[in-house]
Each structure stands twice: as structure tokens, then as C-alpha cells.
Amino acid sequence: MSAAFVPVKPDYAYPEKRELLEALYDFVEEEAARFEFVCRRGCSHCCTTHLWLTSLEARYLRETLAPELEERLLSLSPYPRPGSTPNTMALFLMRGKDPPPDYPAEVKPCPLLTDEGLCAVYPRRPLTCRLMFSLRPCAENGEAEVPPDFLGLSSLLFQLVEEVDVGGVYGHLSDQVRFLRDLEAGTEEVPEWLLGNREAPDLAYSPEEEYLRGALSRLYRRKLPSGKTFKELLDEIKEGFGPREALSFLDEIL
Numbered sequence: 001m002s003a004a005f006v007p008v009k010p011d012y013a014y015p016e017k018r019e020l021l022e023a024l025y026d027f028v029e030e031e032a033a034r035f036e037f038v039c040r041r042g043c044s045h046c047c048t049t050h051l052w053l054t055s056l057e058a059r060y061l062r063e064t065l066a067p068e069l070e071e072r073l074l075s076l077s078p079y080p081r082p083g084s085t086p087n088t089m090a091l092f093l094m095r096g097k098d099p100p101p102d103y104p105a106e107v108k109p110c111p112l113l114t115d116e117g118l119c120a121v122y123p124r125r126p127l128t129c130r131l132m133f134s135l136r137p138c139a140e141n142g143e144a145e146v147p148p149d150f151l152g153l154s155s156l157l158f159q160l161v162e163e164v165d166v167g168g169v170y171g172h173l174s175d176q177v178r179f180l181r182d183l184e185a186g187t188e189e190v191p192e193w194l195l196g197n198r199e200a201p202d203l204a205y206s207p208e209e210e211y212l213r214g215a216l217s218r219l220y221r222r223k224l225p226s227g228k229t230f231k232e233l234l235d236e237i238k239e240g241f242g243p244r245e246a247l248s249f250l251d252e253i254l
Contacts, residue, residue, distance in 0.1 A: 009167035010055045010183065013237040017056050019224055020164045020233055024157065027219050028130045035150055037133040044117040045060045045138040047110040049079045051173035051248055053126040054197060056165035058176035061124040065177075069112060069120055074181075078105035085170040087159040087198040094201055103193075126173070127161050149211040156212060159200045160219075164234060166241045169194040199238070 053061075062070070073218035083100035084092065092099040112120045119125055131154040134144035146154075161168060169179070171194040179194055228236070 008169060008196070010059065010169070010180070010243070011089055012167040012241060016058060016233055016237050017164055017166070017214070019226060021056055021060055021161070023222055023224055024127070024164065025125055025130060025163060027222065028127070031153060031215060032133055032150070035133065035147060037135060038137055039133055042117050043137070044109070044119075046132040046144060047113055047119065048107045049076065049110060050107055050128070051079075051110065051126070052082050052171065053173055053176065054161055054165040054170050055168035055176055055180065055194075057126040057161065057171055058175050059129055059180055061121055061126060061173075062177060062180060064124055065121060070177060072111045073177050076174045077165050079105065079172055079174060080105045080133070081172050081193050082109060082170065082195065085162055085198060086155075087092070087128045087200050088163050088191050088195065090159060090206070091198070095160060097184070127157060131157065152209060152212050153215055156216065160196045165197050166237055168197050170197055171195060
């Protein structure tokens with residue numbers, strides 16, 4: 001696919017967005033502790049090349065990424081790519097339309113796993129990895145067993161982390177790393193594989209879902225090191241960014 005020159009601002013409010021991201025990651029660990037998940041050190045059945053994330057998360061991960069691991073990501077091929085962002089998908093579904101299909105490829109073990117089956121970037125792993133939990137070992141039946149409440153929370157948080165990354169893009173980690181490296185070199189082309197982040201059209205939970213309502217309240221009221229709440233800082237960076245330009249062909253067909 002061709003590349004399109006699009007004015008994005010992945011560096012916009014990075015310290016503030018980083019503060020929100022770290023709070024979100026801590027929140028996931030706290031919420032996961034409410035469930036009887038069996039995931040343990042060395043369990044890597046769910047660790048694959050399905051590495052979709054925001055440019056904020058990619059930059060956060062890349063801050064401590066070893067050069068050999070970066071090269072491993074850049075040499076990865078083929079790998080699955082998303083056809084839409086979580087919030088774009090939500091918008092399609094709200095309008096009764098099918099979202100664009102993803103770009104499939106053979107799913108392989110994650111290139112960031114060590115020979116011992118451990119995550120080489122565990123402290124900086126993205127949300128898609130942090131939400132991988134199961135009530136039973138995945139190897140028993142080939143997939144995770146996730147309670148409905150946590151599954152609903154996961155959908156909500158995928159929407160929210162996209163909203164946090166104001167001015168950023170969404171896509172596969174390998175594409176994100178290549179994009180960030182090119183930006184450092186002065187190239188400002190955004191590959192079409194990377195999709196512009198959107199604000200959430202609506203968060204994916206209904207008023208009767210008591211757990212999700214409570215979880216979102218706990219997150220929004222969470223006090224950050226800056227002294228602001230999660231919601232206060234999120235609203236501040238969104239307001240400061242101003243009008244958000246469309247970064248994807250999807251806007252033309254919605």
C-alpha cells in the first residue's frame with residue numbers, strides 16, 4: 001500500500017499522555033486482581049504477532065527497547081494488520097455498518113519472547129498484552145477463558161487508550177517502530193497501514209453493567225502524580241490539541 005503525507009502529532013503532550021498511560025496500565029493490574037486468573041510467569045500461549053497498539057504505547061515501549069529486539073521487529077514479515085482502530089470500529093457498528101476487514105497473516109509466536117518463553121519487554125508491554133488473561137490455562141483448549149465483565153472492560157480500555165493518544169496513530173508494533181524511527185530521521189510520511197486515532201464515539205458498555213460503570217469511575221477518579229485526576233488530565237490534553245484532522249480513508253466512507 002502507498003504512503004500518504006498526513007500531519008500527525010505523535011509528540012503532542014507526550015509527558016501528559018505517558019502519565020495517563022502508566023495510570024491505565026496500573027489500573028489493569030488492579031482490576032485483574034479481582035478475578036481468579038491462572039496466568040503465570042512463563043505462560044506464553046497467547047503471546048503472538050498480533051501486536052496492535054497506539055503510537056503512544058509504541059513510543060513508551062521503545063524507550064527501553066534493546067537494539068537487537070528493534071531489529072527483530074523490523075525484520076518481521078508477514079504479520080496481521082488491523083483494518084480499523086477500536087474507536088472507528090465502534091463508530092461503524094453504531095451506524096449499523098460492517099467495519100473494514102483486517103489484513104490477515106499467519107499468527108506466529110511474539111518476536112519479543114525469550115528462549116525461556118518470557119517477555120523481554122514485560123514492564124513496557126502494551127495494553128493488548130496486559131489484557132491477556134484466562135480462568136483456565138490457554139493450552140488446555142487453545143484459547144483463553146475470559147469472564148464477561150473483564151472482556152467488556154478490555155473493549156472499553158482499547159477504546160480509551162486510543163482516545164488518550166491524541167494526535168497519534170494505531171497499527172502493528174512493527175509498523176509503529178518503523179514509523180517512529182523514520183520520524184526521528186526527519187521523514188513525515190504516515191504509511192497507510194497506520195490508522196489515525198479517534199475519540200470514542202461512545203464507550204462500549206450499557207448503564208446496567210454495574211461492574212464496568214464502577215471500573216470506569218475508579219479509573220476516571222484516579223489521582224495521578226501531577227495531582228490531577230485521570231479524567232481531568234485526559235480532558236485537558238484533548239482540549240489543548242484542538243480540532244483533530246482525519247488521518248484515514250475511513251472518514252470518507254463513514
